[in-house]
Amino acid sequence: MSKGRFGQHGGQYIPETLMNAVIELEEAYNKYKDDPQFNAELNTLFNDYAGRPSRLYYAEKLTNTLGGAKIYLKREDLNHTGSHKINNVLGQALLAKKMGKTRLIAETGAGQHGVATATAAALMGMECVVFMGEEDTKRQALNVYRMKLLGADVISVKDGTATLKDAVSATFREWTSRIADTHYCLGSVMGPHPFPTIVRDFQAVISKEIKQQMLEKEGRLPDAVMACVGGGSNAIGSFYHFIEDKQVRLIGCEAAGRGIDTFETAATINTGRLGIFHGMKSYFCQDEYGQIAPVYSISAGLDYPGIGPEHAYLHDSGRAEYVAITDDEAVNAFEFLAKTEGIIPAIESAHAVAHAIKIAPEMGKDKIIVITISGRGDKDCAAIARYRGENIYE
Amino acid sequence: MSNIAKAFENGKAFIPFITCGDPDLETTAKIVREMVKNGASLIELGIPFSDPTAEGPVIQDANIRALSAGTTTDKVFDLVRDLRKDVTVPMVFMTYANVVYSYDAEKFISTCKDIGIDGLILPDVPFEEKEEFAPICRKYGLDLISMIAPTSEQRIETIAKEAEGFIYIVSSLGVTGVRSEIKTDIGSIVSTVRKYTDTPCAIGFGISTPEQAKKMAAVADGVIVGSAIVKQIAANGKNSAPVIGEYVRSMSSAANN
Numbered sequence: 001m002s003k004g005r006f007g008q009h010g011g012q013y014i015p016e017t018l019m020n021a022v023i024e025l026e027e028a029y030n031k032y033k034d035d036p037q038f039n040a041e042l043n044t045l046f047n048d049y050a051g052r053p054s055r056l057y058y059a060e061k062l063t064n065t066l067g068g069a070k071i072y073l074k075r076e077d078l079n080h081t082g083s084h085k086i087n088n089v090l091g092q093a094l095l096a097k098k099m100g101k102t103r104l105i106a107e108t109g110a111g112q113h114g115v116a117t118a119t120a121a122a123l124m125g126m127e128c129v130v131f132m133g134e135e136d137t138k139r140q141a142l143n144v145y146r147m148k149l150l151g152a153d154v155i156s157v158k159d160g161t162a163t164l165k166d167a168v169s170a171t172f173r174e175w176t177s178r179i180a181d182t183h184y185c186l187g188s189v190m191g192p193h194p195f196p197t198i199v200r201d202f203q204a205v206i207s208k209e210i211k212q213q214m215l216e217k218e219g220r221l222p223d224a225v226m227a228c229v230g231g232g233s234n235a236i237g238s239f240y241h242f243i244e245d246k247q248v249r250l251i252g253c254e255a256a257g258r259g260i261d262t263f264e265t266a267a268t269i270n271t272g273r274l275g276i277f278h279g280m281k282s283y284f285c286q287d288e289y290g291q292i293a294p295v296y297s298i299s300a301g302l303d304y305p306g307i308g309p310e311h312a313y314l315h316d317s318g319r320a321e322y323v324a325i326t327d328d329e330a331v332n333a334f335e336f337l338a339k340t341e342g343i344i345p346a347i348e349s350a351h352a353v354a355h356a357i358k359i360a361p362e363m364g365k366d367k368i369i370v371i372t373i374s375g376r377g378d379k380d381c382a383a384i385a386r387y388r389g390e391n392i393y394e
Numbered sequence: 395m396s397n398i399a400k401a402f403e404n405g406k407a408f409i410p411f412i413t414c415g416d417p418d419l420e421t422t423a424k425i426v427r428e429m430v431k432n433g434a435s436l437i438e439l440g441i442p443f444s445d446p447t448a449e450g451p452v453i454q455d456a457n458i459r460a461l462s463a464g465t466t467t468d469k470v471f472d473l474v475r476d477l478r479k480d481v482t483v484p485m486v487f488m489t490y491a492n493v494v495y496s497y498d499a500e501k502f503i504s505t506c507k508d509i510g511i512d513g514l515i516l517p518d519v520p521f522e523e524k525e526e527f528a529p530i531c532r533k534y535g536l537d538l539i540s541m542i543a544p545t546s547e548q549r550i551e552t553i554a555k556e557a558e559g560f561i562y563i564v565s566s567l568g569v570t571g572v573r574s575e576i577k578t579d580i581g582s583i584v585s586t587v588r589k590y591t592d593t594p595c596a597i598g599f600g601i602s603t604p605e606q607a608k609k610m611a612a613v614a615d616g617v618i619v620g621s622a623i624v625k626q627i628a629a630n631g632k633n634s635a636p637v638i639g640e641y642v643r644s645m646s647s648a649a650n651n
Contacts, residue, residue: 002523013523014518015448016541016545016549017544017568019520019545021545160444160445166445176568176569177569276491276518276526288496289467289497290495291444292444292445292492
C-alpha cells in the first residue's frame with residue numbers, strides 16, 4: 001500500500017509531474033514538524049497574530065433554551081480572518097517559506113481559505129493567487145474583495161459546476177504548470193498525501209485546546225464534539241485529540257443541501273461511494289460510471305463532492321458519526337444562534353449548530369457538548385437574506 | 395511481447411488521441427478508421443471523465459461535450475467492439491482512475507481484454523499507486539502505460555525499469571494543450587530512460603505541428619498528439635473525419651522523415 005493511508009483511504013493519485021513536489025513537501029514537513037524553532041515561530045504566529053488560543057465559551061442561554069446537555073462553543077470564528085482556516089495557512093505558509101517558495105496558490109469555496117491564504121501571503125511577503133468557482137465569487141463577493149485588498153489575484157473558475165471542486169482542479173492544474181517557486185496551500189484535509197496529514201496536524205490545535213479548556217472548566221472530557229464537514233479540516237482538528245478517548249462521541253455534520261433524497265446535496269458519507277479523485281481514495285458523490293456529481297449546498301464551504309480520507313476512515317471504523325443537515329435546518333440554526341447568543345456563525349458552522357439543536361434536548365443536563373464554530377457569519381448575511389426573500393446589498 | 399510493440403516496428407509511431415463520443419460515438423468511429431487509413435500506429439481512446447484534472451481547456455471541453463452527448467463507459471466498450479471488426483492497430487484507453495475504479499477495476503480490465511484493448515493510460519495513477527491496477531492488468535495481459543515528466547528526475551530509473559508497452563514522456567510542465575515551443579531537454583530524458591529499458595518512448599503534451607512532430611520523433615520512438623486533434627473536432631463536429639485523416643497523414647509522415 002502506498003503512503004498516506006487511513007485504512008483503505010488516502011494515497012497519492014496525482015499526475016507524475018506533481019510527484020516530486022509532494023515528495024519534497026513531505027520531506028520538508030518531516031524535517032520541520034518537530035523542529036523546536038519552527039514550532040516556536042508557528043506558536044508566536046498562532047498566539048500573537050491569529051489570536052489563539054480561541055475561547056471555549058459556555059453558551060448558557062443556548063443550553064437553557066434547548067433544555068438538555070450543556071453546550072460549549074469553540075470560538076474559531078474569533079480567529080484573525082474569521083475562521084479556523086488561518087491555523088492551517090500559517091503552518092503551510094511558514095513551511096513553504098522554509099522550503100524557499102515565494103508564491104502561494106490556493107483554492108477556495110466560501111472564500112475563508114482564500115482570505116486566510118492571502119493574509120498569510122501578505123504577512124510573509126509572498127505572491128498569492130486564489131482560484132474560486134465563478135458561482136462562489138457571486139455568493140461570496142465580499143471575500144473576493146477582501147482577497148484583492150490583501151494583494152492576491154483571484155481567478156474566477158468557470159469550468160464544470162464553477163464551485164469548490166472546480167477551484168481545486170484549477171489549482172492542481174496551475175501547480176502542474178509552475179512548481180519550482182510555488183506551494184499549493186491546500187485548504188482542507190484532502191488531496192494527495194501529505195496534505196491530509198499536514199492540514200490535520202496544523203488544525204489539531206483546536207482539539208488540543210478544547211481538551212485543556214474543558215478540563216479546566218469542567219474537570220472532565222465532553223460527551224460529544226461536533227463540527228461541520230466539507231473536506232473536513234475544522235472537524236478533524238476538533239476530533240483529533242479525542243480519537244483515543246472512546247467515550248467522546250465525534251459527530252461530523254455534512255451538508256444535505258435540499259435533502260439526501262434529492263440530487264441537490266453534498267452529503268458525501270450519506271450519499272457517496274468509494275472512489276478516487278483529487279489525489280485521494282475516499283468517498284465521493286458520483287454516478288454509476290464514476291462521473292463526479294454536481295453537488296449542491298447553500299454553504300459554499302461545504303459544497304464539495306468528497307470528504308477527507310481520515311474522515312472516511314473514521315466513518316468505516318465507526319469512531320465518528322456523520323449526519324446530514326439540510327439548507328433549511330442550517331439557516332434556522334444560523335438565525336437561532338444569532339438570536340439566543342448574539343453570535344452569527346458561518347453558514348458552514350451552522351450545520352453543526354443545527355445538529356446540536358436536534359440532539360441536545362434529548363441528552364441529560366449532566367452531559368456536555370462542544371460545537372466548533374469554525375467561522376463567523378458576516379460573509380453569509382446577504383445570501384441568507386436572499387434565502388429569506390430579502391434583497392440586500394453587500 | 396505485447397500487441398503495443400507492433401506500433402513501434404515500422405519506423406516512428408504516430409499516436410493520435412481522441413475523446414470518445416465527441417461530438418458523438420458514430421463520428422468517433424469514423425475518425426478512428428480515417429486515422430488508421432492515414433498512418434496512425436496506435437490509437438489512444440479517451441473515455442470521458444467529468445473532472446479531467448490533467449487536461450487543458452481543449453480536452454476538458456471535449457470531455458464535457460462527450461458526456462453531454464450521453465457517452466458512457468459501456469457505450470465506449472461497444473464502440474471498440476465495432477472498431478475491432480476491421481481495425482487491427484493497437485488501441486489503448488486513456489481515462490482517469492475513478493472511471494476504472496468505479497466500474498470495478500477487474501470488470502473494466504477484463505472487458506478491455508475481451509474487446510481488444512491493449513493498454514491503459516491513467517494520468518492520475520503515478521508509480522506509487524500503480525499496484526491498484528497493475529496486478530489486474532497483468533492478469534488480463536494489458537499494458538499499464540507509465541508516464542515520465544520533466545520533473546521526474548531521480549524517479550526515471552524506478553519508473554523505466556517496470557515500464558511496459560511504451561513510456562509516455564510528458565514534454566512539458568502543465569496540462570495537455572498546444573504549445574508554441576517545447577523547451578524541455580527531451581533528448582536527455584529519453585537517453586536516461588534507455589539506460590534502464592528497451593521499452594519504446596513516445597512524447598506527448600503540446601505537439602501540434604509537423605515540424606514539432608519531426609523534431610520530437612528524432613529523439614524518441616513515437617509522437618502523441620491530442621489537443622491539436624480535439625481542437626479540429628471541436629471546429630468540424632460530425633464532419634471531422636476527412637480533416638483529421640489529412641492531419642494525421644501530414645503528422646505521421648513528418649514523424650517519419
